Amino acid sequence: MQLRYSPTSPFVRKVSVTAIECGLADKIENVATDPWSADTDLRRSNPMSKVPCLMTDAGMALYDSPVICEYLDSLNKGTKIFPTDSDARFKALTLAAAGDGMTDAGVLYLVENMRRPEELRWDWWSARQKETMNKCMDTADAAADSMIGTDGPITIAEITIGCGLGWIDLRFPDFGWRDDRPALADWFDNISARPSFEQTVPKPA
Numbered sequence: 001m002q003l004r005y006s007p008t009s010p011f012v013r014k015v016s017v018t019a020i021e022c023g024l025a026d027k028i029e030n031v032a033t034d035p036w037s038a039d040t041d042l043r044r045s046n047p048m049s050k051v052p053c054l055m056t057d058a059g060m061a062l063y064d065s066p067v068i069c070e071y072l073d074s075l076n077k078g079t080k081i082f083p084t085d086s087d088a089r090f091k092a093l094t095l096a097a098a099g100d101g102m103t104d105a106g107v108l109y110l111v112e113n114m115r116r117p118e119e120l121r122w123d124w125w126s127a128r129q130k131e132t133m134n135k136c137m138d139t140a141d142a143a144a145d146s147m148i149g150t151d152g153p154i155t156i157a158e159i160t161i162g163c164g165l166g167w168i169d170l171r172f173p174d175f176g177w178r179d180d181r182p183a184l185a186d187w188f189d190n191i192s193a194r195p196s197f198e199q200t201v202p203k204p205a
């Protein structure tokens with residue numbers, strides 16, 4: 001399999017953590033890809049021109065990150081990342097959606113404030129994305145005591161929230177998300193010590 005990736009993408013990190021947790025990391029060749037480059041051929045595989053994009057051994061192109069993670073889990077012979085019990089599954093999927101929502105809002109905030117020309121920036125839009133980030137963090141904080149940390153059967157919920165928070169630390173070091181969320185901060189310390197997280201720490205570009 002080939003994974004089209006960029007080094008700091010939180011969505012790519014989700015896939016890399018999932019691959020490690022599923023025992024599949026050595027089956028994946030990482031192919032560096034700049035999704036923003038005018039020259040990239042990424043759109044031929046992913047019409048949204050986003051990373052991650054996984055090319056399977058059968059030549060199928062898979063996106064977005066939730067689909068890729070679920071595909072890897074379908075090959076996983078160990079404990080499932082996507083729980084099979086219905087209640088546990090939909091709880092994990094919904095928490096993962098809050099994690100993706102937090103990170104998506106962070107990406108929109110970053111694009112608005114770092115890529116858009118200063119005179120065109122829209123404060124209302126920025127404030128809305130920041131509110132979404134904060135509300136999703138509150139949701140994760142409320143669930144923190146029930147989430148798996150350093151040890152135990154991790155799910156797509158912990159992977160998504162952990163990778164999102166790690167990226168927010170990288171891109172917005174002054175965000176201050178820990179200030180009113182000690183449970184989430186403790187949980188993040190725990191998950192960060194998990195080998196799959198330690199092996200995929202994002203490095204500044």
Ligand SMILES: N[C@@H](CCC(=O)N[C@@H](CS)C(=O)NCC(=O)O)C(=O)O
Binds near residue numbers: 006048065066100
């Ligand atoms: N929903 C997508 C989000 C992926 C995403 O936003 N990737 C960013 C990099 S972090 C990207 O490729 N952006 C390029 C673009 O938006 O054109 C997923 O979960 O895979």
